[in-house]
Amino acid sequence: MVNLNSFARTSLVAGIFTLFLIKDVATAQSTGTKLNSFQKCLVEAVNADQARVQFPNEPDYASKDVRPYNLNFQFTPAAIMYPSTSLEVAAIVSCASKNNVKVQARSGGHDMTNKALGHSDGNLVVDMKNFRKVEVKGTTGIATIGPGNTLKTLVEGLHTQGARYMPHGSSPSVGIGGHATVGGLGYHSRILGATLDVMTEAEIVIANGSIIRASKDKNSDLFWALRGAGASFGIVTEFKFQTSPEPKEVIDFTYTISSKDIATLTNSFKAYHKIISNKTLEPKLSTVCVVQKNAVIISGSFFGSEAEYSNFDLGRQIPSITNKTVTARLSWSAHMRNSFTFVDSVFPANVYFDAKDTAITYKQLPSNDTIDELFKHLQTGESGSDQWFALMDFYGGAVNQKSSDASAFPHRDVAYFFSVYAASKGETSQTIKSFVDRAILTIQGNQADKFLSYAGISNMRTNKPQQKYWGTNLPRLETLKARFDPSDLFSSPQGVKPA
Incomplete structure (x- = not known):
């Protein structure tokens, strides 16, 4: 050659x-x-x-x-x-x-x-796989990151350059390019916010072929839109993020409730839900809950000392735990390896599957009766799938400390995102879709129009998707789209359309 x-x-x-x-x-x-x-x-x-x-x-x-x-x-x-x-x-x-x-x-x-x-x-x-740069300035902690990095290569790169970290999700194969421009939520978001919250600058190619820089001080309107709706506005070729020193000590935990009795599963979840729904909950605690057939799995991390966690001890407050694992004094790298392994074991990839979500704000928390109805559906409804699960990603903390119009990302009063995933051996059936839809509608109290959704978990059955994904930020986004991409070059059916 x-x-x-x-x-x-x-x-x-x-x-x-x-x-x-x-x-x-x-x-x-x-x-x-x-x-x-x-x-x-x-x-x-x-x-x-x-x-x-x-x-x-x-x-x-x-x-x-x-x-x-x-x-x-x-x-x-x-x-x-x-x-x-x-x-x-x-x-x-x-x-x-x-x-x-x-x-x-x-x-x-x-x-x-x-x-x-x-x-x-x-x-x-x-x-963008060839854009894999990871470079940290030691004096400021500002990292220059290529959008082709996966979360795995990002974690490894930041660790080798001064033991730094930043908020992001826990799926190793997720690319930072899409992750950072749609939201970027994970275990560390209760402490540091979303990935887009620590973005300080981006280089982007816009529809006319120009290469421009966007930040709070330069092309600030575009920078606002990139943080939450980036795929509709161009192709980011470089990010700059504010990073932080890695936590010195991390505790990972998993509590499993296994039972064929729906009431046992539901009561355990209600106890957990009550704890997590407290808006003043210690931000060092971050957790997710997975519901499967005959099981509730509560896992998460505590970014502090073993002594601090023992005073709280989430497992002590939840009834009917059948198995528990608490691993203390983990390094940051070991914690991320655990997180990546857990997510890989749960999430479907390169298969036929259906996924749908809804954002639950602190003002929209479900009642105990709604939780009862939800668990009845999940445990007894016809799923049409041998591999399904419901996921509650709990946030709050730093995510709630910004206004809903601080960026295009509108979810600033979110308590958690509730999503349902169902895989199949062939094309997703109507039975699976109905099972997923009913679960989402149930936790919404049959009032779907009052709830937003996360653009990072898109579903082609979502009604009025742009309004669901960006809420009251949509009119400004549409105006900016008309300015930066009037012909909708960066287009998808559920993306922002020009005003």
Whole structure:
């Protein structure tokens, strides 16, 4: 393979060589058919590097390049691009704009409806896997992060550069590019807020192909929109985040209640729910609850000393625990390994599944009667799935310390997000969808219109999705969309649309 860099000094030779490579790509990737003008533009955008532009007739295109996260939503993009620089991203975006092709960026591709594929055939996917920079300035703790990092590589990179951390989720394969621009919630959010709360700056390619910087002081309107609705406004090529020193000591815990008796499961959950619903609860405590058939699993972390946790001891306050594990004096790295392992063991990936969520604010907490009804449905309803679970991600703390219009992310009075996941061996059935929908509607007290949803857990059955995802921030987002992307180049059915 010829190294293109050796030709960079002489533009004439480089130009001739590029033409030969374009001819090679036409032969290898179009099986003898000439590339169209759009494809030629894409090839030129990545300096004619065959490995970084993939078209649909490439061998194993679907499994190697498209890689749908949820097999219910399978589309054929016009191309998958793998740029390495911001200039290449800008050139790719310009190609799409000139040819009226919709664009979506992909960081980890960890999306419930494969949003990064654009929700239809013929879209352009810009995969950011080559943007893996992790660099921390020791004096300020500001980290420069590439959007192609997964949460796993982010954690590892920050640890090796001064033992730093920042708030984010616990799924190792999630990409920081999508995570940071939709919200970014996890175990550490009660202390530090969402990922987008510690974002200080971003470099972004917008619809006209310009590369601009956005922060609170520069292009502040765009910076506001990026933090919560970023996929609708452009492709981030670099983030800057404020990081913090890793906690010196972490305690991880898991309490399991196993029973075929619905009342036993429900009473244990009610005790837990009462504790967690306290808005003044110690922010060092962070926890999630998983409900499965005949089981309630309460897990989480305490970011403090063993002595501090023993004074609180969540397990002592919950009845009918059948198994418990409490691991003290963990290092940050060990804690994150535990978190990643737990999430990988629970969440479906690259299978057929359905997922739906709702945000429960402190003013919307369900009554005990509603909890009874919810557990009856979960434990006795026809799920149509051998692998389902309901998840309560409890937040509060630092997440609640900002106003709902501080960024595009509106969930500032959230107590927890409630979601239901159900996997299947084939395309998701109507039985599964009805089971999921009924669970969500039950915890909402049959008043769906009064509840918001998290854009990071999209569902194509969500009614008025833009209003659900962004609430009262939607009108401002639509106005900004008209300004920065009037033709809706960065488009998906549930994304922000121009006013």
